[in-house]
Amino acid sequence: MKVLCLWHATEGEINSIQKALPHGTEVVAPNGEYYSRFESTYSDLERHAADADAFIGWTIPRGIPEIAEKLKMLSWLHSGVDDLSEIGLLSMAKKRGFKVANIRGANAIAVAEQATMFVLALAKKTIFKHQAATENHKLFPLFADEHRSAMLSGRTIGVIGVGSIGAHIAKFAKGFDMHVLGVRRNKERSVEYVDSMHGMDELHSVLAKCDYVVLATPNTGETSQFFGKAEIAAMKPSAFLINIARGKLVQENHLHEALTSGRLRGYAADVWPKYEFGRAFPAGYVPRLQVQKLPNVIGSVDQAANSDGVLERYIRWGTQNLEEFAAGKSLTREINLDLGY
Template identity: 60%
Template sequence: MKVLCLWHATRDEIDGIKTAMPAGTEVVAPEPTDYLSRYETTYKDLERHARNADAFIGWTVPEGILEISEKLKILSWLHVGVDDLRQIGAFTLLKQRGAKLTNIAGANAAAIAEQGMMLMLALAKNAIVKHHLTIDGRSPFPLWGDEMRSAILDGRTLGVIGVGNIGSRIAKYAQAFSMNVLGVRRSKDKPAEGVDSMHGPDELHSVLARSDFVIVAAPNTKETNGFFGRAELAAMKPSAFLINIGRAATIQEKPLYEALTSGHLRGFATDVWWRYEFGRTFPIGWGSRLEIHRLPNVICSAREAHNADGIRERSIEWGTENLVQFANKEPLKREVSLELGY
């Protein structure tokens, strides 16, 4: 079996994968080049090995590589979300080859859940505004002014939309703040620790109406793309806060902007951003074309939730576990359904 690392892997990383795999496995990586990021490679970097590789493992797939990988049997994707792969046609190619797709679901759950709690607290406590006031040597005025008043988590209701690896952790963390947690997931009969009551998608609006804070931790699939729009925002309390740590595309940008600037939504925090692709949107790029990030009631980070101690190493370790299971003909614990998209 030949495994191709899709990034400029170090000797230790290559040896670690080889040691874990069955005897006789060949593990290769692109030759060292004058790269900008070692996690990004080009068609030229990978072509020689891709043509006869049985397995890929990595964070990115250069254009054209999947098309020439006629022997490919498994792609071990070192992300949790796979919507990027679907958008570049990888799902279709993998289906045609009869190849498997796995991810690292759960590897960064704690880091992202902690980021979600940080964003919720920072938003509720007006942390950024108060930080800059202090740096400038100013005190909030007038005393007890509404614009500087913090929200309270204790005793409030949190709605978690998408109770998976990340959402379930957030629910447990929120319990420590004495919050009442409502969960929304497709399988509402499946309980989760920390969730006081679980609800199905058909009950979303009633959950939103009861929630003081809402955290969206849902993946971006055909069913969830843009599911959170004008009607969902209208169902929320004007005093509520919305936090997104799932995928930006699940929330519609224009209705969100209108809610934030009209006073219908108290605040928004996010680590994920919309992408604008040529042929679908113009201009292309990523971020917020309406400059939501500049609004005074918004706190944000730029896709940094996963960037925490030990996550890179765990991602490679779990991605390697996927390949070991495949090589040993064991059930793939982190297999992604090419039909469902998760």
């Protein structure tokens, strides 16, 4: 079996993958100076892709899957596969019969911690109070609405999408004595620390009960732009919204209106909309309405998984996908090509 690393893998990374796979497996990577794991090109990979049996990596240049006629398996080192869907790779996999597996859960704790940080930062007005402290400005009067923090204890949090990340968010919320409501495709699958599970058809009734709402769903054809005017209208005006999943889940125009009119108390996100020319104008990777600059918004840019040990876990779990494939076992993290996750 020949495995192609889709990035300029270090010698140590290649060796760790090689050691985990059966004797005789060839593990190769493009030559060149190491800079980023997301910047390999068609010319970097072309000579190896043509006869590779399996790919592992974070990015795949256009044209490479088309020449990989022997490809039987892709180990994708992300939790989400919406990028693969957008370039038609999932439909190609279904047509040609090769398998796709991801590393879902590898960053679950790190991302759930980031979501919890956002909940606390919004509730406790962390940025606002830090700025007041740096300016030696004492907030007065005490307990004024504009200065007073929100509480977590005894409040209700809704987790929309209770997969690996959502389950950890629920666990952390219980540490603050919160009541946890979950929403997922299959509400019959209960999850520890979730007080009650609901289907997507119950979304609005769940939103109406929540003081905090965390979006943790994958971006699919069904969830893209699913959170809009009606969903915001269903929320309490005193509630906070946190998006830890994908920027495309939320309709920015309705979010902006709610945040500037007082219809929504605050918003936090690690992810922002990606506008592509041909679908929207102007094209870009930042909010068109500058939502991130509003005083009741805090955020980061794809930093939730940038934590100790996550990179190593990505490669280790991605290698486990290859091990299962080489052994002829069912893939623990195989993507359902029909559902897109």
